[in-house]
Amino acid sequence: MFRFSTITGSLLLFLALAMPLNAQVIEGVVLNDEGKSLQDAHIVVEKSGLAAITGKTGTFSLNLGEIFSDSVTFTISRVGYQTESYTVYLNNSDERFITIELKESVYTSEAVVVTATKTLKDIEEVSLPVSVITAEEIRQSGSMRLSDVLSEQTGMQIVNDHGTGIQVQGFDPDYTLIMIDGNPVIGRSAGTLDLTRISVRNVEQIEVVKGPSSALWGSEALAGVINIITTGNREKASGGLTTRYGENNTLDLSGDLSLGGKGFNNNFFVNRNSSGGYRLNPGSVSQTVPEFENYTLGYRGNVEITERLQFSGNLRWFNESQENRSSAISGDGQTVLLNSQDNRTDFMGRTEINYNPADMLDINLSLLTSYYGTDSQLTATDSGEFFSATSFNQFFNRPELQSGYRWSGKHHSLAGAGAIFERLDAERYPSQPSFTTKFLFAQHSWTPSPEFEVTGGLRYDTHSEYSSQFSPKISTRYRAADWIQFRASAGRGFKAPEFRQLFLDFTNSTAGYSVFGSSTVAEGIEKQLAEGTIDRILIPLENLNEIRAESSWALNGGFDLDPFQNIRLRVNLFRNNVSDLIETAPVARRTNGQSVFTYFNVDDVYTQGVETEFRIQFSQRLRGSIGYQLLDARRKIERERTVQNELGEVIQQTDISFEPMFNRSMHSGNFSLFFENGSGWGANLRGTLRGQFGLFDQNGNGFVDPNEYEPGYMVWNAAASREVGNTATIQIGADNILNYINVNQPHLAGRLWYGQLSIKF
Amino acid sequence: MHNLKIQYIFILAAAFILSSCSDSTTGADDELISEIEVQTVEDLHAPFDRENPEASAFVLFNLRTGETVDNDQAESDNWDIGFRGTSIIVNSGSSGPGSAGAVMLDVAFDEVEIAPTEGYRQDSDDEAAIKGSGGWYTYTGEGNPPRAVISHDDTTIILKTADSKHYVKLNIMSYYKGNPDYNTEEFANFRTRPESQFFTFKYAIQLAEGLRDLK
Numbered sequence: 001m002f003r004f005s006t007i008t009g010s011l012l013l014f015l016a017l018a019m020p021l022n023a024q025v026i027e028g029v030v031l032n033d034e035g036k037s038l039q040d041a042h043i044v045v046e047k048s049g050l051a052a053i054t055g056k057t058g059t060f061s062l063n064l065g066e067i068f069s070d071s072v073t074f075t076i077s078r079v080g081y082q083t084e085s086y087t088v089y090l091n092n093s094d095e096r097f098i099t100i101e102l103k104e105s106v107y108t109s110e111a112v113v114v115t116a117t118k119t120l121k122d123i124e125e126v127s128l129p130v131s132v133i134t135a136e137e138i139r140q141s142g143s144m145r146l147s148d149v150l151s152e153q154t155g156m157q158i159v160n161d162h163g164t165g166i167q168v169q170g171f172d173p174d175y176t177l178i179m180i181d182g183n184p185v186i187g188r189s190a191g192t193l194d195l196t197r198i199s200v201r202n203v204e205q206i207e208v209v210k211g212p213s214s215a216l217w218g219s220e221a222l223a224g225v226i227n228i229i230t231t232g233n234r235e236k237a238s239g240g241l242t243t244r245y246g247e248n249n250t251l252d253l254s255g256d257l258s259l260g261g262k263g264f265n266n267n268f269f270v271n272r273n274s275s276g277g278y279r280l281n282p283g284s285v286s287q288t289v290p291e292f293e294n295y296t297l298g299y300r301g302n303v304e305i306t307e308r309l310q311f312s313g314n315l316r317w318f319n320e321s322q323e324n325r326s327s328a329i330s331g332d333g334q335t336v337l338l339n340s341q342d343n344r345t346d347f348m349g350r351t352e353i354n355y356n357p358a359d360m361l362d363i364n365l366s367l368l369t370s371y372y373g374t375d376s377q378l379t380a381t382d383s384g385e386f387f388s389a390t391s392f393n394q395f396f397n398r399p400e401l402q403s404g405y406r407w408s409g410k411h412h413s414l415a416g417a418g419a420i421f422e423r424l425d426a427e428r429y430p431s432q433p434s435f436t437t438k439f440l441f442a443q444h445s446w447t448p449s450p451e452f453e454v455t456g457g458l459r460y461d462t463h464s465e466y467s468s469q470f471s472p473k474i475s476t477r478y479r480a481a482d483w484i485q486f487r488a489s490a491g492r493g494f495k496a497p498e499f500r501q502l503f504l505d506f507t508n509s510t511a512g513y514s515v516f517g518s519s520t521v522a523e524g525i526e527k528q529l530a531e532g533t534i535d536r537i538l539i540p541l542e543n544l545n546e547i548r549a550e551s552s553w554a555l556n557g558g559f560d561l562d563p564f565q566n567i568r569l570r571v572n573l574f575r576n577n578v579s580d581l582i583e584t585a586p587v588a589r590r591t592n593g594q595s596v597f598t599y600f601n602v603d604d605v606y607t608q609g610v611e612t613e614f615r616i617q618f619s620q621r622l623r624g625s626i627g628y629q630l631l632d633a634r635r636k637i638e639r640e641r642t643v644q645n646e647l648g649e650v651i652q653q654t655d656i657s658f659e660p661m662f663n664r665s666m667h668s669g670n671f672s673l674f675f676e677n678g679s680g681w682g683a684n685l686r687g688t689l690r691g692q693f694g695l696f697d698q699n700g701n702g703f704v705d706p707n708e709y710e711p712g713y714m715v716w717n718a719a720a721s722r723e724v725g726n727t728a729t730i731q732i733g734a735d736n737i738l739n740y741i742n743v744n745q746p747h748l749a750g751r752l753w754y755g756q757l758s759i760k761f
Numbered sequence: 762m763h764n765l766k767i768q769y770i771f772i773l774a775a776a777f778i779l780s781s782c783s784d785s786t787t788g789a790d791d792e793l794i795s796e797i798e799v800q801t802v803e804d805l806h807a808p809f810d811r812e813n814p815e816a817s818a819f820v821l822f823n824l825r826t827g828e829t830v831d832n833d834q835a836e837s838d839n840w841d842i843g844f845r846g847t848s849i850i851v852n853s854g855s856s857g858p859g860s861a862g863a864v865m866l867d868v869a870f871d872e873v874e875i876a877p878t879e880g881y882r883q884d885s886d887d888e889a890a891i892k893g894s895g896g897w898y899t900y901t902g903e904g905n906p907p908r909a910v911i912s913h914d915d916t917t918i919i920l921k922t923a924d925s926k927h928y929v930k931l932n933i934m935s936y937y938k939g940n941p942d943y944n945t946e947e948f949a950n951f952r953t954r955p956e957s958q959f960f961t962f963k964y965a966i967q968l969a970e971g972l973r974d975l976k
Contacts, residue, residue, distance in 0.1 A: 639867075641867035641868075642864075642865060642866050642867050643866060643867060643868055644866065644868065644873070644875070644877060648874070648875035648876065648877050648878070648973060649877045649878065649879070649880070650864055650866070650877045650879075650880040695905070696901075696904055696905035696906070697904065698899065698901060698904070698905075698906070698909075698911045698943055699899045699911055699913055699914075700895075700899040700901075707943075707944065708944075744905075
């Protein structure tokens with residue numbers, strides 16, 4: 001694995017040194033008007049097709065060959081800057097190293113993003129549909145947790161199943177990869193990664209890439225990737241304190257501190273978030289959202305040993321305790337009231353070495369280690385007697401080597417390799433399984449002109465428990481004119497089978513059925529055969545295929561339209577063809593009449609739709625946006641039906657059709673209006689609409705019938721803020737102003753007033 | 762007839778039956794006139810006491826007269842179909858002396874135009890001709906609405922009457938008093954959910970003997 005990458009790295013290095021050193025070479029540097037070097041500026045020589053691109057230090061080198069006799073004219077362009085042209089007289093030897101200064105264009109791009117290509121890149125130059133949520137937007141909205149922020153984004157739907165998750169392009173939360181600073185967050189229950197675990201108080205920006213990104217990021221990046229970039233790289237000492245208090249006794253306290261200087265910086269973050277919880281169903285014993293208290297500690301820092309060698313580190317620790325009530329039927333048939341105590345912890349640490357042996361070559365070696373653990377305990381409310389306890393521990397380690405090379409001119413390559421070592425320690429998985437994934441990936445971008453780019457990538461994952469995955473992806477962008485840019489991409493994504501699908505070993509002690517994971521089923525059935533509890537084997541063990549990862553092929557295509565300087569319309573069409581979704585099916589019959597189940601790749605699904613976003617800057621003070629997603633998500637349904645032929649006689653018929661899926665809204669949208677008067681006052685109004693969606697399968701046919709739709713709803717949030725002096729901001733707001741409450745939408749607590757105070761220094 | 766209310770709707774259809782359709786049972790000269798009667802029976806109470814199963818008898822129903830039949834006539838072919846809790850029997854096999862039969866189709870009531878000639882099943886000790894869970898209803902279990910018996914709109918039961926002379930199509934519309942909407946808070950809540958074991962069903966019977974047309 002590692003040999004591959006070393007060879008690639010050496011090869012790239014060799015090519016870099018082997019560049020011909022001809023006499024007619026022009027070298028130079030491109031800077032902005034503050035003297036900062038500009039990477040990715042395009043230098044195109046007129047009437048020749050010769051071109052160069054600037055590297056990390058803003059420098060470039062142009063080999064002119066023998067074609068030009070006296071002078072050469074070239075244009076220098078970069079997104080976000082005004083294009084310049086420059087003429088060099090070749091007989092003037094002083095002009096062999098030139099300095100070009102570019103002025104920022106009136107229209108400034110939103111951000112620089114990393115998630116689309118694993119390379120820092122201007123968002124306008126990325127060939128995938130990427131959107132960025134800025135720190136400013138998060139601050140103005142008074143958002144505390146990741147779920148608060150994502151609920152207001154176009155094409156994203158908060159859904160609840162063992163936690164608060166996100167639905168992207170009609171996919172369940174299982175299929176979106178969540179990362180913090182490029183590191184995957186682990187710890188999912190029933191597929192959902194609970195977004196309330198992640199505080200957004202120390203966030204610089206949140207990057208969202210829609211469509212499969214497994215070609216770069218591997219498993220889980222099937223519907224998309226959400227990457228939270230935390231605050232870092234501040235060069236001066238700075239800090240802040242934020243406190244928010246609201247109804248339900250919700251308190252959020254945050255502090256951050258950045259200490260930076262020449263060649264190093266350290267960023268510290270601490271957050272405490274607690275709530276008294278709430279109850280949407282007045283009759284129930286349990287609270288809908290229980291009383292909780294959590295802490296997050298974060299650190300991010302780096303140190304420059306030399307200009308070409310950097311060390312960086314990233315740490316995150318999160319702990320939450322919850323208290324709730326429930327009831328159970330005890331052995332003697334009595335209902336016992338129980339107190340439940342739940343605790344969860346996650347930890348993530350990453351160290352990284354960045355080395356630039358040559359100007360155009362980056363080598364990055366990193367080690368990520370993660371842990372996620374939960375334990376819960378039930379005790380009788382009256383007697384305090386112990387009732388039951390469960391625990392779950394997951395360990396994840398990932399070494400990775402990555403190298404990137406900018407070929408002179410139009411090409412940029414990236415290649416990497418790594419391995420993931422995982423281990424589980426939980427009652428439900430008695431074998432305490434450990435397993436390994438090894439992966440290789442490569443990506444190449446070709447930018448023949450600033451207007452046009454093609455990026456291709458692929459990744460190969462080989463796993464110890466399921467079949468290997470090959471994930472290619474290709475994307476392109478074309479700026480046809482100043483006011484329009486097109487994007488299109490095609491690729492494959494996959495999601496590794498869940499732990500239970502691989503390793504479960506469960507026999508229900510009262511009903512007497514068994515469920516095994518695909519890696520434990522053979523052993524489990526052999527054991528039951530030996531015990532004499534198997535009556536009949538329905539599918540011979542040797543006919544069981546190795547389980548495959550759930551996977552999807554997808555197409556995304558769309559455009560950004562800028563008819564005026566203050567208006568942007570973004571449209572993206574998508575289609576995902578998903579296959580091999582994993583479901584349980586019986587594999588043997590037990591002597592007690594019950595079945596033995598295991599997991600199979602059976603289901604097919606497709607999702608398609610259009611996402612549009614319209615942003616308008618009315619004036620310096622007022623901006624607004626409207627977003628809308630049209631979604632059509634359908635599952636393949638095979639039905640054995642008893643019908644009649646033309647003569648009226650009874651026949652059996654298998655109907656195959658694609659039918660609407662539950663919990664998907666065909667229509668959804670959002671609206672926002674942000675106002676700032678320039679002298680310290682600010683206000684905003686944000687609304688999200690969720691159209692009707694199927695929630696409960698009353699007749700058990702597996703799809704939404706016309707009478708199974710729940711009405712849609714709209715949620716409005718508003719906030720107003722006032723700056724006091726230069727350092728403090730007071731904010732007052734209300735979430736869910738119209739007090740929409742629905743037992744089936746537990747993340748909506750009803751109207752919540754809050755006040756917030758933040759101080760920056 | 763206590764709380765049983767019956768609505769009669771007569772549909773007289775002067776249908777011309779081609780001789781090729783009926784030449785097996787009638788002479789080529791006979792022209793049978795289709796006469797279809799459509800009825801809706803509301804809130805037929807068919808209690809089943811789980812604690813005391815012997816005490817709950819099936820509520821027997823004659824589809825030809827549209828009336829319930831006393832249990833002392835159980836050993837006759839004066840009834841076609843019987844209800845008790847979620848169980849439905851037909852007058853044949855292990856349930857009665859008649860020669861009733863049933864075919865369950867995964868087709869909506871209005872779409873069934875003709876009865877099949879064969880495939881009619883009788884009750885046996887192992888299996889009822891009219892399948893309950895997964896047949897005429899779905900039990901929602903822990904879903905929503907919880908622990909409810911939801912009748913299927915798109916399941917139609919084709920019956921032969923106990924005297925084997927008439928074809929009937931039948932759809933169970935509800936198992937709850939007042940045929941309530943399943944999609945309400947009121948129905949989801951056990952305290953406000955209407956009483957169960959009250960059948961509302963509609964059926965269409967072909968009064969012309971032996972004629973299979975049902976529309």
